[in-house]
Amino acid sequence: MIYGIGFLLLIGFVIYGFISTRKKDVEVFPANWHNLLIKHVHFYKNLPVAEQKRFQSRMMLFLSEVHLDSVGFELDDLDKILIASSAVIPVFNFPEWYYKSLSTVLVYPDHFNEDLGFAQTDENRQIAGMVGNGQFKNQMLLSRKALHSGFKKKLHIHNTGIHEFVHLIDKQDGIIDGVPERLIQEPYVIPWLKTIHKKMEDINNNTSDIRNYGGTNEAEFLAVASEYFFERPKLMKKKHPDLYQMLKVCFRVKDE
Structure with missing residues (x-):
C-alpha cells in the first residue's frame, strides 16, 4: 500500500510539473492584439467577451510551446496572431490540446517548392503550407502570403493556416x-x-x-x-x- 501511495504521489508530481512547466513561461496577452484579432479573425470577433479571453489564453499557451521562425524576414505581431489563431480555432472547444508533433512553425515570405529544396526563386513554386517530415520533422512550413490571404474576406473558401493545423490534428x-x-x-x-x-x-x-x-x-x-x-x-x-x-x-x- 505504501509503495502504491508513493507511486501515485510520484505520478502526481510529474503531472503537476508538466502543467507548471507549460504555464510558467506563458507571456501576458499584449493589449494591442485584441484589435488586430477583431479586425482579422472573424472567429474571434464573433465570440462573447468571456470566450475571447479564453481564446487569448489559448493563443498565448500555444506561443509558449511552439517556436515561430521565418526565412528572409522578421515576423510581426499579425503573423504571430494568425499562426496562433490557426492553431487554436480547430481545437477551441477541447478543454486542453497539445500539438505533440510540432516544435516549430517556419514561415516563408511566399509559396515554396519542395523539389527545389524549398527555394524561393522558382517561378512555379506552388506549396502554401505543409506538415514537415525528414529534416523538417516536427515542423510546419507556411507561406506568409497564403497565411494572410486565408484570413481576408473573399469569395473562395481557403485558409492555409487552419488547413495545416487540421492535418496535425489528423496526425495525432x-x-x-x-x-x-x-x-x-x-x-x-x-x-x-x-x-x-x-x-x-x-x-x-x-x-x-x-x-x-x-x-x-x-x-x-x-x-x-x-x-x-x-x-x-x-x-x-x-x-x-x-x-x-x-x-x-x-x-x-x-x-x-
Whole structure:
C-alpha cells in the first residue's frame, strides 16, 4: 500500500510539473492584439467577451510551446496572431490540446517548392503550407502570403493556416489519413468515410462548391472541409447539412 501511495504521489508530481512547466513561461496577452484579432479573425470577433479571453489564453499557451521562425524576414505581431489563431480555432472547444508533433512553425515570405529544396526563386513554386517530415520533422512550413490571404474576406473558401493545423490534428494518431481518432469515435468512422467519399465524388464531378483540392484524398478532404466549416459555417450548414453535423460533433461545437 505504501509503495502504491508513493507511486501515485510520484505520478502526481510529474503531472503537476508538466502543467507548471507549460504555464510558467506563458507571456501576458499584449493589449494591442485584441484589435488586430477583431479586425482579422472573424472567429474571434464573433465570440462573447468571456470566450475571447479564453481564446487569448489559448493563443498565448500555444506561443509558449511552439517556436515561430521565418526565412528572409522578421515576423510581426499579425503573423504571430494568425499562426496562433490557426492553431487554436480547430481545437477551441477541447478543454486542453497539445500539438505533440510540432516544435516549430517556419514561415516563408511566399509559396515554396519542395523539389527545389524549398527555394524561393522558382517561378512555379506552388506549396502554401505543409506538415514537415525528414529534416523538417516536427515542423510546419507556411507561406506568409497564403497565411494572410486565408484570413481576408473573399469569395473562395481557403485558409492555409487552419488547413495545416487540421492535418496535425489528423496526425495525432500517428498517420494523416482523414480519420483522426482524437475527433471521430469508432462507431462514426464508417458513416464518416461514406460521407466524405460521396462528397469527394461530387467534387471530382464538378457538382460541389467544396474546393477542388478536397477531392485529392481523404486527408485533404478533411482539411479542406474544415476550412469551409470554420470560415463559412452557415453556408456549409445550408449546402452540406450532413457534413456540417459530422464536423460539428468532431470539433465539439455547441448548438447555436
